[in-house]
Amino acid sequence: MSHAKTLGKLANGALKLQKCVLPATNHCRQASTSTNLKDVMEKIIPEKQKEVIEFRKKYGGAKVGEVTVDMMYGGMRGIRGLVTETSVLDPDEGIRFRGYSIPECQEKLPRAPGGEEPLPEGLFWLLLTGKIPTQEQVAAVTKEWNDRAGIPNHVITMLNNFPSKLHPMSQFSAAIAAMNSESKFAKAYAEGVHKSKYWELCYEDSMDLIAKLPTVAAIIYRNLYREGNPPDSIDKKKDWSWNYTSMLGFDDPKFVELMRLYLTIHTDHEGGNVSAHATHLVGSALSDPYLSFAAGMNGLAGPLHGLANQEVLVWTTKLQESLGGEVTDDQLRDFIWNTLKSGQVVPGYGHAVLRKTDPRYMCQREFALKHLPNDPLFKLVAQLYKVVPDILIEQGKAKNPWPNVDAHSGVLLQYYGLTEMNYYTVMFGVSRALGVLASLVWDRALGLPIERPKSFDTPGLKKLVGAS
Numbered sequence: 001m002s003h004a005k006t007l008g009k010l011a012n013g014a015l016k017l018q019k020c021v022l023p024a025t026n027h028c029r030q031a032s033t034s035t036n037l038k039d040v041m042e043k044i045i046p047e048k049q050k051e052v053i054e055f056r057k058k059y060g061g062a063k064v065g066e067v068t069v070d071m072m073y074g075g076m077r078g079i080r081g082l083v084t085e086t087s088v089l090d091p092d093e094g095i096r097f098r099g100y101s102i103p104e105c106q107e108k109l110p111r112a113p114g115g116e117e118p119l120p121e122g123l124f125w126l127l128l129t130g131k132i133p134t135q136e137q138v139a140a141v142t143k144e145w146n147d148r149a150g151i152p153n154h155v156i157t158m159l160n161n162f163p164s165k166l167h168p169m170s171q172f173s174a175a176i177a178a179m180n181s182e183s184k185f186a187k188a189y190a191e192g193v194h195k196s197k198y199w200e201l202c203y204e205d206s207m208d209l210i211a212k213l214p215t216v217a218a219i220i221y222r223n224l225y226r227e228g229n230p231p232d233s234i235d236k237k238k239d240w241s242w243n244y245t246s247m248l249g250f251d252d253p254k255f256v257e258l259m260r261l262y263l264t265i266h267t268d269h270e271g272g273n274v275s276a277h278a279t280h281l282v283g284s285a286l287s288d289p290y291l292s293f294a295a296g297m298n299g300l301a302g303p304l305h306g307l308a309n310q311e312v313l314v315w316t317t318k319l320q321e322s323l324g325g326e327v328t329d330d331q332l333r334d335f336i337w338n339t340l341k342s343g344q345v346v347p348g349y350g351h352a353v354l355r356k357t358d359p360r361y362m363c364q365r366e367f368a369l370k371h372l373p374n375d376p377l378f379k380l381v382a383q384l385y386k387v388v389p390d391i392l393i394e395q396g397k398a399k400n401p402w403p404n405v406d407a408h409s410g411v412l413l414q415y416y417g418l419t420e421m422n423y424y425t426v427m428f429g430v431s432r433a434l435g436v437l438a439s440l441v442w443d444r445a446l447g448l449p450i451e452r453p454k455s456f457d458t459p460g461l462k463k464l465v466g467a468s
Contacts, residue, residue, distance in 0.1 A: 032131075035140035038203060040129055045199060045445045048085075052446055069465060072456070081453065082280070084271030085442045086127040086435055094359035095269055097123060098130045102265060102359045109264075110138040112239055117261040117367075119239055120434060121145070124210070127268060127438035142239045148211035149234045149243075155179055159219045160228070168220050168426045169301035173294050175216045180290035182208060189286065198286075199445035205289040206437035213430045214240065218247035225420050244430065248418070254371055255416040261367060262409065265360045266428050268435025274299035275306065275429075279436040280443060284451040289440055296436050297429050306425040306432075312348040313410030313421050320380055332387050340395055346388055348407025350400045360405035364412060372415050381411050 032040045065080040087097045097105055109118035109126065110133060121141040125133035133141075155178050162171050180186060185201040193201065218231040231247035238246065241260040245251075271280060279296035283289070300306035323331060336346060351358060365385070368378045385403055392401035410424060456464065 033134070035134075035137050037125060037128065037137070037141060037144075037207075038200070041199075041203065041441070041445075044129055048442075049446065069461065072461065082271040082277070083446075083448065084276070084280075084439055085130075086439045087268040087270050089270040092356055094356065097268060098126050100126070100132075102363050105264065106261075106363065108132050110135045112242070112260065115257055115260065117257050118264050119241070119260055120263040120267065120431070121240055123264050123267055124434045124438060127435060128441065143236070144207060145211040145240050146234050146236050146238075146243070148208050149215055151212045151215055152179060152181060154181070155216070156219065159216070160223065162223070164224060167301070168224060168423045169297065169307075169429070171220045172217065172426050172429055173297040173301070175220075176209070176213075176290055176297060177294040179209065179212065179216075180288050183288040183290055184208075186288040189288075195447070198447075199441055202283075202289055202444045203441050206441055209289055209293060210240075210433050210437060213433055214244035214247060217426050217430050218244065220426060221248050221420070221423055225423070250417065252416055255418075258367060258371075258412055258416065261363065262412075262427065263431040263434075265363060265405070266409075266431035268432075268439070271439065273305065274302065275432050276436050276439065279440060281451050283440045283443055284448060286450075289437060292440060293433060293437060296432070300429050300432060301425060306428045308347065309406040309409050309428060310421045310424045312406045313414065313424070315347045316377065316380065316384075316411070320377065326376075326379075327383075329383065329387055332383055333391060336384075336388055336391050340391070346384075346392070349388055349392060349403050350398050351402075351404045356400070357402040358404040358407075361403045361408050364405070364408040368408070368412060368415075372412075375411070375415050377411050377414060381408060 032043065034040050067079055071077060071079050085098075087095055089095050093101070095102065100108065105118055105123060105126070109122035111117060112119060119138055119142075122133050122138045125131075125137055125141060155175050158178055159171060159175055162174075182205075184204045185198070188197065188201050215231065215234070222229050222231050226249060231249075234243055235246065239260075241263050242256050244263075245256045245259045250256075269276065271277060275296040278299040279292045282295040283292035287295075303311055319335065323335060327335075339346060365382070368375070368381075372378055384407075388403070389401040392398040410421065413419075413424065413427075
């Protein structure tokens with residue numbers, strides 16, 4: 001069977017999976033009918049604390065893996081050394097949020113009235129509680145975020161005075177750090193609050209911060225790309241994604257739906273990626289959630305992490321300009337081979353952990369097939385999906401020849417008119433807040449200590465392994 005036919009079957013299988021409804025189980029029932037997320041957490045946390053204490057008491061000495069010299073020099077790749085409750089990344093299956101795949105989340109999480117994509121508010125509830133929320137519970141989160149969305153005047157002044165040459169991610173990170181003037185955690189810690197209350201204060205800061213991020217991100221966008229015209233105020237009748245889209249200056253209902261999908265699928269990717277790990281690491285020192293998340297955003301700004309979605313679109317656009325119009329598969333293959341022979345890589349292909357097509361790529365592909373099947377840039381991306389994996393397999397260097405999430409997101413944003421590629425990582429950051437801050441709440445709830453792994457110099461490591 002040809003690779004193209006195999007890809008077609010995989011895509012059809014993914015579409016069927018997305019549409020399926022799993023049988024009802026205890027795992028997906030709501031833990032509570034309460035619409036107050038903090039109240040629900042107060043009931044869940046003691047149970048989880050007890051589970052972890054008993055588990056550590058019985059199995060604390062059990063070995064979970066081994067560390068090799070290559071792992072230590074190779075960026076700790078594959079070392080089992082973190083606990084992250086919110087999501088797990090399987091190399092073959094992809095991401096699962098609290099046990100649910102992306103297609104299952106699309107099927108089960110509440111949607112906006114008339115909408116087809118899940119609301120990020122619902123995923124945040126799931127990440128914190130492990131349970132699928134009701135429509136009423138999601139509506140309560142939306143209301144709470146809308147009520148908490150105001151940002152300090154000193155942050156607005158700072159944003160309005162940044163030079164236009166300052167990268168959007170630098171502005172985003174600086175604004176987040178500056179908002180720690182509002183931190184309930186920092187204030188209470190300075191007053192000597194008991195550590196049993198840490199999670200509640202972390203929760204309050206996280207809810208405040210998530211609520212404020214769309215406004216901060218919109219001010220940055222409008223200052224840089226819309227002549228400084230201020231964004232609209234928060235509309236209490238709109239959900240989180242819809243408000244963000246409106247404040248950016250877009251009103252296409254399909255783009256709002258895309259943003260709901262985008263802000264859902266970029267939230268979390270277990271704990272070892274740079275933005276999640278940086279947030280966890282800085283938070284382990286009991287830095288407040290504002291400072292911890294700012295650290296995560298500095299990591300997300302790197303070209304090997306969140307900035308990759310911008311690099312992919314730059315490369316794809318240059319490819320389109322270079323080849324001009326529609327091209328044959330053979331022409332595209334020649335271009336890809338020449339790219340690889342020149343020592344360059346194909347951006348958006350491969351992943352540090354995944355060994356299959358990223359499910360986040362697939363759900364975006366399905367959105368494009370439904371809403372923009374004839375868009376020239378999407379058609380080129382689809383053609384790359386058909387051609388590139390075979391070439392990378394033939395080359396024999398890539399451990400994973402399949403596309404990741406970055407290979408597709410920029411194309412969708414371009415189609416709906418958000419063409420400013422430097423801004424894309426800010427949108428990624430707005431989404432990533434939900435995952436890393438939910439994780440941070442659980443870090444404090446479980447009382448995880450300051451992170452301090454042991455390091456070696458090369459002579460010490462040689463001695464350790466018996467090298468001459």
